[in-house]
Amino acid sequence: MTSTPSPAPQPASVPASLEEISSCINGYDPNALSVDQARAFIDRLVPRLNAVEMLPLRSALGRVLARDIVSAINVPSHDNSAMDGYAFRGQDLADGAETTLRVVSRAMAGQEGQHAIAPGDCVRIMTGAVMPDGLDTVIPQEFTKLDGDQVTIPAGIVRPGDNRRLAGEDLAKGEAALVAGRVLRPADLGVLASLGQAEVPVVRRLRVAFFSTGNELRSIGETLDEGCVYDSNRYTLWGMLQRLNVEILDMGVVRDDPDALEATFTAAAANADVVITSGGVSVGEADYTKMVMAKLGDVLFWRIAMRPGRPMAIGRIASGSRHAVLFGLPGNPVAVMVTFYALVRDALLAMSGARVAPMPLLRATSVNAIRKKAGRTEYQRGSVTPAAGGGWEVRMAGSQGSGILRSMSEANGLVVLHHDQGNVAAGETVDVLPFDGLA
Secondary structure (H helix, E strand, C coil): CCCCCCCCCCCCCCCCCHHHHHHCCCCCCCCCECHHHHHHHHHHHCCCCCCEEEEEHHHCCCCEECCCEECCCCECCCCEECCCEEEECHHHCCCCCCEEEEEEEEECCCCCCCCCCCCCEEEEECCCCECCCCCCEEEEHHHCEEECCEEEECCCCCCCCCCEECCCCCECCCCEEECCCCECCHHHHHHHHHCCCCEEEEECCCEEEEEEECCCEECCCCCCCCCCEECCHHHHHHHHHHHCCCEEEEEEEECCCHHHHHHHHHHHHHHCCEEEEECCCCCCCCCCHHHHHHHHEEEEEEEECEECCCEEEEEEEEECCEEEEEEEECCCHHHHHHHHHHHHHHHHHHHCCCCCCCCCCEEEEECCCECCCCCCEEEEEEEEEECCCCCEEEEECCCCCCCCHHHHHHCCEEEEECCCCCCECCCCEEEEEEHHHCC
């Protein structure tokens, strides 16, 4: 269903014109772009959000940190014990012999620290308790023998300084705990909690509108007329966008009608930072999608040296004074997913203010021989499993046709065959992009 929330703030920075960006890409040819050239162009095209909002700590998971977080305290605040045991001076350890010390007090977690303890004495101490003044070593209780108030430490069990956590060892006062651009993970929430930080400055969520085009498409719940298919692209796009923690505006299926297309593009650009479409960008498409894109914005139509997913539209769509970045993806279901992972995902993260790192690739031995022509990047669906002799192996997952979504579901990663790479023989090592590694 079409959703029309209140307009989102316009991104602060306005990128250069498409012509200016094109001039910065070596060897730019819209009819023969490599994947790397397309990525470089997109990186220059997309603006970065800079609007900041404060969120309660438990609402910040998955959001992009807007500012560096500097520790105002030492964590931990005092030297403390890493073990349940006995705290003593390391210099009291006998050289090559047992050491016997007198237990004079107890130190519990949460209590104030104790004053200096005399040489030859020790303190029964619990994990997390403040180390008494002058004591620097802890022997775990299971290694000791207690007789009344005398505790004996075997030779060679501990060294001076063992089992003591230093003040500021985790975070020192004035140290950057987390850096702006980080997508906050569960451990980061714990770090912030250890600083006593109840609220977190995050970049506002990116708004992404998307819709499918084509007279043959039907939404779930509609009658499937002869010659028609149910639209799957909006559901795969929704799933991939959910993983990026963006705000999603599903504009539904739009028929091949210029007025309907123009109204939908305009509404999407008015309410979102990014507009993603599927279908209508191939050469010879018998519809109005490309015409309306060109009418409403500054748009280029690319042929990318990749398989699947060769055709793509890229640019900006206007609605009044607002502009949204446009990604016009192919209509075939697998091509939609591959172009999203290869070209769109990182762009959305960058727009969201995140520091973007290359997606991790797994090295695996190919069980199958793979035919590959140099001069384009190919993404084959594969299933990765542990190899008998260690490491990983990958085998092709079903038919590789760009309309066969089932094999995408059966796969657990994409075999990435790079631009200059040729045929792959069975037993050779290839790069695999695991689906479960994608955020």
